[in-house]
Amino acid sequence: MQPRTVDLEQLAWSWSPDPGLEELTVTRTHSSGETIEIPVARIKGTKPGPQMTVMSGMHAGEYSGILAAQKLISDVKADELSGTLLVIPVISTRAFMDRNMQLSPVDQKEVHFIRPGNPGGTYSDMLIDTLFDVVKDSEYLIDSHAGEMAQSLMSWVPVPMRGANELSSRSLELARGFEVEYVEPRHELSSIPPFCVALLNAGIANIWVECGKNGVPTEADTATHFDGYIAALQTMKMLDGSPARPRQKLLKGNRSQINSEQSGVWHPAIKEGEMVESGQYLGRLTDYFGNTLEEFHSPARSLVLYYWSSPAINAERRPHGYDWHNGLVSLLDLEE
Numbered sequence: 001m002q003p004r005t006v007d008l009e010q011l012a013w014s015w016s017p018d019p020g021l022e023e024l025t026v027t028r029t030h031s032s033g034e035t036i037e038i039p040v041a042r043i044k045g046t047k048p049g050p051q052m053t054v055m056s057g058m059h060a061g062e063y064s065g066i067l068a069a070q071k072l073i074s075d076v077k078a079d080e081l082s083g084t085l086l087v088i089p090v091i092s093t094r095a096f097m098d099r100n101m102q103l104s105p106v107d108q109k110e111v112h113f114i115r116p117g118n119p120g121g122t123y124s125d126m127l128i129d130t131l132f133d134v135v136k137d138s139e140y141l142i143d144s145h146a147g148e149m150a151q152s153l154m155s156w157v158p159v160p161m162r163g164a165n166e167l168s169s170r171s172l173e174l175a176r177g178f179e180v181e182y183v184e185p186r187h188e189l190s191s192i193p194p195f196c197v198a199l200l201n202a203g204i205a206n207i208w209v210e211c212g213k214n215g216v217p218t219e220a221d222t223a224t225h226f227d228g229y230i231a232a233l234q235t236m237k238m239l240d241g242s243p244a245r246p247r248q249k250l251l252k253g254n255r256s257q258i259n260s261e262q263s264g265v266w267h268p269a270i271k272e273g274e275m276v277e278s279g280q281y282l283g284r285l286t287d288y289f290g291n292t293l294e295e296f297h298s299p300a301r302s303l304v305l306y307y308w309s310s311p312a313i314n315a316e317r318r319p320h321g322y323d324w325h326n327g328l329v330s331l332l333d334l335e336e
């Protein structure tokens with residue numbers, strides 16, 4: 001069965017007033033001729049309650065959350081649900097079907113760092129504006145991410161902590177059911193992606209979940225996303241049952257990223273989730289023949305959140321100034 005396709009302007013009155021599952025594809029045409037296409041499932045519960053959105057595939061090669069979101073659509077039943085659950089398994093079908101990695105295949109933008117409200121901009125500006133319009137009536141939002149093919153990533157849940165205390169504490173509550181070692185409350189505005197800031201400004205408690213690595217959707221990582229969604233729905237009394245509360249530690253520190261200023265072949269010497277000491281060797285960059293160009297060391301005692309496992313480091317390729325192709329290691333220097 002082909003899902004119904006509706007233009008964004010028609011979305012508000014396209015949903016059925018009755019409880020149950022509906023699947024449709026929201027579309028919008030960009031001035032470049034590219035079509036924005038966002039698949040959205042809505043499960044309207046038989047009992048009243050808040051609205052939660054679960055979304056994934058903002059970065060199209062982060063697959064574990066996409067598979068977990070699909071399972072959520074098939075597993076949550078309207079007669080067990082209080083309120084409304086929106087599930088967006090893939091944010092850009094264009095990027096997904098390209099097997100694209102991280103930056104938009106259309107305009108090379110990093111969409112997590114785009115603020116909604118600029119539909120007249122590039123394709124990614126309109127994509128994020130459309131996405132925001134779809135989710136804007138939610139009370140809660142969970143955004144699933146993972147490590148792309150080039151990225152070995154530690155699983156953790158960052159929590160944007162701006163806005164009223166009550167909003168921040170509800171965001172933290174969303175994170176508590178995910179079976180990850182670390183939850184990271186982020187207070188500094190500069191450390192919170194603009195899309196998350198826009199959600200908070202609209203009163204939407206939200207988190208993003210990083211679980212999975214190297215573009216491989218393992219059963220275990222998919223289950224971590226899925227079980228976390230169920231726990232969040234139980235926490236917000238949208239599903240019956242007492243939510244899982246796995247042991248988590250709170251992370252506090254400053255992010256830093258080790259970049260290479262020259263292109264070359266990267267040989268990392270660390271693993272994701274590892275603690276490195278100040279001055280510890282992180283790896284080296286070589287030329288194509290294997291001759292060392294530069295060695296890299298940690299500036300401080302830090303946790304390795306992720307590192308680029310791809311050996312290809314391209315210092316010239318910095319679309320919109322973004323340091324994705326010359327990034328080597330992402331660190332969090334821990335405040336003791």
Ligand SMILES: [Zn+2]
Binds near residue numbers: 058059062145146
């Ligand atoms: Zn991501």
